[in-house]
Amino acid sequence: MSGKPRLTYLNGRGRMEPIRWLLAAAGVEFEEVYLETKEQYDKLIKDGFLLFQQVPLVEIDGMKMVQTRAIMSYIAGKYNLYGKDLKERALIDMYVEGISDLMQMILMFPFSPPDAKEKNLDSIKERATNRYFPVFEKVLKQHGQDFLVGNKFSWADVQLMEAILAVEEKVPTVLSGFPQLQVFKTKMSNMPTIKKFLQPGSPRKPPPDAHYVETVLKVFKK
């Protein structure tokens, strides 16, 4: 047993990707187990590994953690990426939850029916441009610091960086009206742990493709 956190999920982004980002940003090495068949998943449930019969599952510090937010809060708390006090944590939580709402749209996108894809893409672009990115642009402009909260690298910065790249994959010019976010993106990309995560061969997963969608539907088929 290596003592490293062990992640169980499909071999793709989904709900596990923000967790991979956060561990990587914290410089924490981790192992991964990939679900490829329904039998594997059913066995995990039968063996009592999944508290609510769902993945993501992260085995960390002797716990079998489920529920994405719970896992991320624990990692952020453990690796000092959660601010210095309750108020900074409140800000980080607000920002992370907002970004998570945007990421939810991207998460569901590959599963939308073909005739809804264009509309959903427009929604992602609209929300990113009108609701979410302006908030973080303004936060960075107002305090002029490198990081979103408390002049220190936190979970919120990692989550925003992930979201920016994910939206750019769908809408390449999305940052054109956001000069602060462009600078932020560059700064984050140059942070050693993030830079490493962005290189080929890292645990970062590629955008979901048809094979990923097919695997999800197969593994979680009722």
Added chain:
Amino acid sequence: MSGKPKLYYFDGRGKMESIRWLLAAAGVEFEEEFLETREQYEKLQQGGSLIFQQVPMVEIDGMKMVQTRAILSFIAAKYNLYGKDLKERALIDMYVGGTDDLMGFILMFPFLSAEDKEKQRAFIVQKATSRYFPVYEKVLKDHGQDFLVGNNFSWADVHLLEAILMVEEKKSDVLSGFPQLQAFKARISSIPTIKKFLEPGSQRKPVPDDKYVETVRRVLRMYYDIKAN
């Protein structure tokens, strides 16, 4: 200015109800401003109070907090309902995540068509009895303590009681296979702050009705159909 937290939402449960429960459980008095018109909502947005243009919003400790989960976490930590260390917090977060998913199925219930409501009711009961309640039943049985985490009253207990009562509103005998949860419900309901919240005249909101649905749709301009799970 009273110094009490102030809640901005519709006059109904929705996403704000868990926040009302937690503040009440902590013995914290709060004020409420109810959204009744589109104009009120737009005024809040234009005034910059809603960073993602959404409610719930809670003014607390000089902050205009949004995002239900962020608000609940802040309240839990501030009033010592979040466990004693990182591992207890992790357990509380996991348990609350489960009850949150369960209550999420009920959140959209009032907005469904009559036909979908029947389907959704069955879905809610099925998930409650096969996925969620068994987990908490086992947790309580295994450690034999009064509270879910760390032998201490926490956010997880408040959230579970809220979820139990909401599912019971959909099927009154839903706890019949869960003796631990029945005892838990009785115990937690008799905690003085919670007992008070469960009495008529408290700030607890009733089961959402057509008027509530109409208000939400009108204020949010949310006229699209909501689908069942």
